[in-house]
Amino acid sequence: MPHHPDVDFDYEAAYPDLRRLRSALARHDWPGCRAVLDATDPASRTGLIRLGGARPHEGFLRAVFRDDPADGAAAAMYGSCLIDIGWGIRGGGTARTVSRQQFDLFRKWLLQAEQVLTEGTARCPGDTALWASRLDTARGLQAGQAEARRRYDRLAEIDPHHWPAQMLMVQQLCPKWGGSWEAVHQFAHDAMMAAPAGGMQGGLVAEAHIEHWFSLLGDDNAAATAYLRSPAVSESIYQSAHRSIGAPEFRRDWGWVKVGSEFAFLFSELGDRAATAWLFDGLGPLATEFPWHWLRGDIVENIRARRAWARGEGEITR
Amino acid sequence: MIQYYEIDGVPALFTPTDGPLHAGLAFRVGLADEPLARRGMTHLVEHLALNFRGVPDNHHHSTTGDEITYFHLGGSEKEVVPFLDGVCAALRDLPVHRLEIEKEVLRVEQNSRPAAVGDLLALTRHGARDFGMRGYPEMGLRAITADSLRDWTARFFNRANAALWISGPALPAGLRLALPDGQRQAAPAASSALLERPAHLTGPAGLLAWNAVVRRSPAAAVFAGVLQRAMFRSLRQHAGLSYTVDAAHETRGNGTSLITATADALPEKRAAAVGGFVDVLASLRYTGAEPDEVAAVVQQQCDSIADAARLGALLPGQVTDLLTGHPVRAAADQQAEVRTVTAEQVRAVAVEAWADGLLLAPCAVNAGWTGLAPVPTRSLSAVTGKTVPAIGNDDIRLVSGWWGVTLSEGDEECLTVRFEECAAMLAYGDGGRTLIGHDGITVTVEPTLFENGSARVAHIDSRTDPGLRIDLPARPADAIPQPEIEESCCDDDCCDGDCCDGDCCSDDDCAGECCEQCCDDDCCDRDCCDGDCCSDDACQGRCCTGGRVGRAMRRLRRR
Numbered sequence: 001m002p003h004h005p006d007v008d009f010d011y012e013a014a015y016p017d018l019r020r021l022r023s024a025l026a027r028h029d030w031p032g033c034r035a036v037l038d039a040t041d042p043a044s045r046t047g048l049i050r051l052g053g054a055r056p057h058e059g060f061l062r063a064v065f066r067d068d069p070a071d072g073a074a075a076a077m078y079g080s081c082l083i084d085i086g087w088g089i090r091g092g093g094t095a096r097t098v099s100r101q102q103f104d105l106f107r108k109w110l111l112q113a114e115q116v117l118t119e120g121t122a123r124c125p126g127d128t129a130l131w132a133s134r135l136d137t138a139r140g141l142q143a144g145q146a147e148a149r150r151r152y153d154r155l156a157e158i159d160p161h162h163w164p165a166q167m168l169m170v171q172q173l174c175p176k177w178g179g180s181w182e183a184v185h186q187f188a189h190d191a192m193m194a195a196p197a198g199g200m201q202g203g204l205v206a207e208a209h210i211e212h213w214f215s216l217l218g219d220d221n222a223a224a225t226a227y228l229r230s231p232a233v234s235e236s237i238y239q240s241a242h243r244s245i246g247a248p249e250f251r252r253d254w255g256w257v258k259v260g261s262e263f264a265f266l267f268s269e270l271g272d273r274a275a276t277a278w279l280f281d282g283l284g285p286l287a288t289e290f291p292w293h294w295l296r297g298d299i300v301e302n303i304r305a306r307r308a309w310a311r312g313e314g315e316i317t318r
Numbered sequence: 319m320i321q322y323y324e325i326d327g328v329p330a331l332f333t334p335t336d337g338p339l340h341a342g343l344a345f346r347v348g349l350a351d352e353p354l355a356r357r358g359m360t361h362l363v364e365h366l367a368l369n370f371r372g373v374p375d376n377h378h379h380s381t382t383g384d385e386i387t388y389f390h391l392g393g394s395e396k397e398v399v400p401f402l403d404g405v406c407a408a409l410r411d412l413p414v415h416r417l418e419i420e421k422e423v424l425r426v427e428q429n430s431r432p433a434a435v436g437d438l439l440a441l442t443r444h445g446a447r448d449f450g451m452r453g454y455p456e457m458g459l460r461a462i463t464a465d466s467l468r469d470w471t472a473r474f475f476n477r478a479n480a481a482l483w484i485s486g487p488a489l490p491a492g493l494r495l496a497l498p499d500g501q502r503q504a505a506p507a508a509s510s511a512l513l514e515r516p517a518h519l520t521g522p523a524g525l526l527a528w529n530a531v532v533r534r535s536p537a538a539a540v541f542a543g544v545l546q547r548a549m550f551r552s553l554r555q556h557a558g559l560s561y562t563v564d565a566a567h568e569t570r571g572n573g574t575s576l577i578t579a580t581a582d583a584l585p586e587k588r589a590a591a592v593g594g595f596v597d598v599l600a601s602l603r604y605t606g607a608e609p610d611e612v613a614a615v616v617q618q619q620c621d622s623i624a625d626a627a628r629l630g631a632l633l634p635g636q637v638t639d640l641l642t643g644h645p646v647r648a649a650a651d652q653q654a655e656v657r658t659v660t661a662e663q664v665r666a667v668a669v670e671a672w673a674d675g676l677l678l679a680p681c682a683v684n685a686g687w688t689g690l691a692p693v694p695t696r697s698l699s700a701v702t703g704k705t706v707p708a709i710g711n712d713d714i715r716l717v718s719g720w721w722g723v724t725l726s727e728g729d730e731e732c733l734t735v736r737f738e739e740c741a742a743m744l745a746y747g748d749g750g751r752t753l754i755g756h757d758g759i760t761v762t763v764e765p766t767l768f769e770n771g772s773a774r775v776a777h778i779d780s781r782t783d784p785g786l787r788i789d790l791p792a793r794p795a796d797a798i799p800q801p802e803i804e805e806s807c808c809d810d811d812c813c814d815g816d817c818c819d820g821d822c823c824s825d826d827d828c829a830g831e832c833c834e835q836c837c838d839d840d841c842c843d844r845d846c847c848d849g850d851c852c853s854d855d856a857c858q859g860r861c862c863t864g865g866r867v868g869r870a871m872r873r874l875r876r877r
Contacts, residue, residue, distance in 0.1 A: 144589030
C-alpha cells in the first residue's frame with residue numbers, strides 16, 4: 001500500500017516495539033527478539049508475536065523453535081508464522097471464495113501450526129501468546145465452539161483480561177464461525193465490565209457491533225445503520241467508548257489504534273461529529289484498515305472523507 | 319507365594335489363601351484365534367462344556383477372551399473337583415446333540431450384550447482378523463457343524479494348551495484333569511487395518527475413546543495409571559468436561575500392551591473433551607508426569623498387587639502369562655519391576671503410545687483438527703472385471719472380476735473386497751451377499767439392484783472360498799432392497815452446492831439433517847454418527863459435496 005502522510009496504516013509507526021522486533025528478526029537475532037518480547041506487557045507481547053511471526057521468517061523461526069522447543073515465545077512465533085502462511089493462501093473471503101486446493105493447503109499449514117502450538121502449550125502451559133494462537137488454529141481448523149472456549153478458559157486462568165485473545169473470541173463467537181450474535185455481544189460486554197476502566201476491552205463491544213453491522217449490509221446501508229442507531233446499540237457504543245478509549249486511565253498500548261479506528265467509524269455512523277473528530281484528533285494519521293475496508297470505495301478516501309466530515313468539512317456519502 | 323504342580327500333565331499354579339477355594343481351568347484360545355466365518359466357535363465350546371449333570375448353578379463363571387478361555391468355580395472341595403471333572407469330560411466328548419440349542423442361547427446372549435466402545439476400536443484397528451474379532455457379532459454360528467467344532471476343540475482344548483489355577487486353604491484332594499493330548503498353540507499375532515497411525519474416526523457414542531499398542535513393560539502399566547490421573551485432573555476436576563474417565567492396561571501374549579482410555583462428555587462439551595484429552599497426551603509426552611506423580615502410581619500399583627496376591631487374584635494373569643509363553647512372576651517380582659519405573663520411562667511410553675494411537679471422537683465431533691490421520695472408510699483401489707450399473711442409477715456400479723468385487727460410485731470412491739482377502743461372506747437365501755474383507759471393508763451385493771444381478775452373484779459364489787461362506791435364510795420380501803427411481807432432493811444432486819443455505823434435505827429420506835448446519839462450525843450435528851459426511855476432515859462448507867458418494871453407498875449398504 002502506498003504511503004500517505006495523512007493516513008498511516010503502518011503498525012510500526014504506532015508501536016515502536018514492533019520495529020525493534022522486526023529488525024531483530026531481519027538480523028536473525030533471537031536474543032534480540034526475546035529482549036523486546038520479555039520487556040513488554042503480556043497483551044503487547046501476544047500482539048507483537050502474532051504480527052512478527054510472518055511468512056518471511058519461517059525458516060529462521062523454525063530453526064529457533066527446533067533449537068529450543070521449550071521456549072514459549074519461539075513456539076508461539078513459529079506457530080503464528082505458520083498460521084500467517086496458511087491464511088495467506090486461503091485469503092480472507094468466505095468459504096465459497098476459496099478453491100479446494102487453496103483450502104487443502106490452508107488446512108495443511110494450520111495443522112502444522114496446531115502441532116507446534118500444542119507442543120508449546122504442553123511445555124509452557126502458562127504462555128498466553130501460545131493459547132491465543134491456538135484460538136486462531138481452533139477457528140481455522142473448525143475445532144468447534146466448545147474447544148475454542150476450552151482454550152480461551154485455559155488462557156483466562158492465566159490472564160483474565162488478555163485483550164488479543166478476547167478479540168479472537170469475538171471472532172470465534174460470530175455467527176459466521178458457528179456462534180451467535182447473542183453470544184458475541186454477551187462475551188464482549190462481560191469482558192469489558194470485568195476489565196478495569198480504561199482497558200482495551202471496550203473495543204470488543206465496538207468490534208461486535210461492527211461485525212453485526214456488516215452482516216446487515218445489503219443493497220443499501222439502511223438496515224445496518226438502523227441497527228447501530230437503535231437506542232440500545234448506540235447506548236452500548238457510548239458506554240464502551242467511555243469505559244475504554246474515553247476513560248482517563250486509557251493508555252496507548254498495543255491495539256489502541258484499532259480501538260480508536262473502530263470507535264471513529266462507529267461514531268461517524270451514528271452521526272456524532274464531535275465524538276468522531278475527537279477520535280480522529282487522537283489518532284492523528286494513524287489508522288487500521290479494519291473496519292474502513294468494509295465501506296464501499298477506497299479505504300484512504302473513506303477515512304479522509306469521514307475525518308473531514310467530523311471536522312465540519314462536507315457530508316458523508318454512503 | 320505360588321506353588322507349582324502338574325495334574326494329569328496340566329501345569330497348575332496354587333496360591334494358599336485364607337478365603338474359599340477358587341479354581342480356574344484356562345486354555346490358550348480365544349476370539350483372536352477364530353476366523354470371522356466361524357466367529358462364535360470358542361464361545362460355543364465354552365457353553366457346551368458347561369452342560370453336564372451336576373454343574374453348579376452359581377459360583378461359576380466362564381469367559382471367552384481374546385486369547386484365553388477359562389472355566390472358573392468358587393466353592394467347596396466337593397464342588398470344585400466334580401466341576402473340573404465335568405468340564406474335562408465334556409471337552410473330551412462334546413455334547414453336540416445340544417449344538418442347535420446352545421447356538422440359540424448364544425444369539426440371545428449376544429442380543430442382550432451392550433456394544434462396547436473397545437469393540438469398535440478393535441475392529442477399526444485390526445479389521446476382520448485376530449484382535450478385531452471382538453468387534454464382530456458371532457456370525458459364524460450358523461456355519462458351525464459338529465465336526466468343525468470337534469476339530470476346534472481338539473486343537474485348542476487339550477492338556478498341552480491348558481493351565482489350572484487354584485487358590486484357597488489347600489489343594490483339593492482327588493483333582494483330575496483328564497484332557498486329550500494335543501499341542502500348545504502360539505499366541506495370535508495382531509493384524510493392522512490402519513494405513514496410518516496415529517489415526518482418528520468419529521464414533522457413534524457420546525464417549526471419547528482412545529487406544530494404543532505399546533511394547534509390554536512395567537512402565538506401560540504405570541503410564542496407564544498416570545494417564546488416568548491426568549485425565550481425571552484435567553478433564554473432570556479442572557475443566558469440568560467429563561464425569562467418568564478411565565485408562566486401562568492389558569497385556570497381550572505377543573509381547574505388547576494395549577492401553578485404552580475413555581472419557582464421557584455432555585453433547586455440547588464433546589469437542590472440548592477431545593481437545594482436553596489431546597492436551598493431556600501432549601503434556602505426558604512432551605514434559606512427562608512429575609516424578610512424585612509417577613511414584614504415587616507406582617505405590618498404588620504395588621498396593622494393588624499385594625491386595626490381589628492376598629486374594630489369589632493374580633493367578634488368572636499368571637496363568638495367562640504361562641500359556642502365552644511369558645515368565646510367571648510372583649507378586650514380589652511384579653512389585654519389584656514396577657518400582658524400577660522412572661518418570662522418563664513413562665514419558666517414553668507416552669511418546670510410543672501417541673504414535674500408535676487410535677482416537678474415537680464422540681458422536682458429531684470431527685477430530686480432523688488434531689492432525690491425526692482419518693481412518694479409511696473406503697478402499698484405495700477397485701478390481702477390474704465385469705461391470706454392471708445399478709438399475710436407475712448409472713453412477714453406481716458393481717464390478718465383479720477374477721480377483722474380487724467392487725462397488726463404486728463415480729470415478730473416485732469405491733468399496734472393494736478381494737477374494738483372497740475375504741474374511742467371510744454372508745449368503746442370504748434370496749441371493750443377497752455381503753462380503754467382509756480382512757481390512758473390515760464390507761461390500762453388499764444385492765442382485766435386485768443390478769442388471770443381471772443373479773449372474774454376478776453366481777460368479778461371486780464361484781470365486782469365494784466355500785469355507786468363508788455363511789448361509790442365511792432368505793429375508794422377508796420387504797427387507798430385500800428394490801431399485802428406486804430417485805426423485806427426492808437428497809437422493810440426487812442436491813447438497814452439491816445449496817446445502818449451505820440450509821434449505822435442502824427436508825426430505826425424510828435424507829441420510830441425516832446434516833445439511834442444515836453443515837457449513838457452520840458445528841456441522842452435521844446429527845448425521846456424523848451414522849456415516850461418512852464430515853468424517854473426511856475437510857468440512858468447511860464442503861462436507862456435503864464430499865459426502866454424496868458416501869451417502870449413496872450407505873444407502874446401498876443399509877438396504
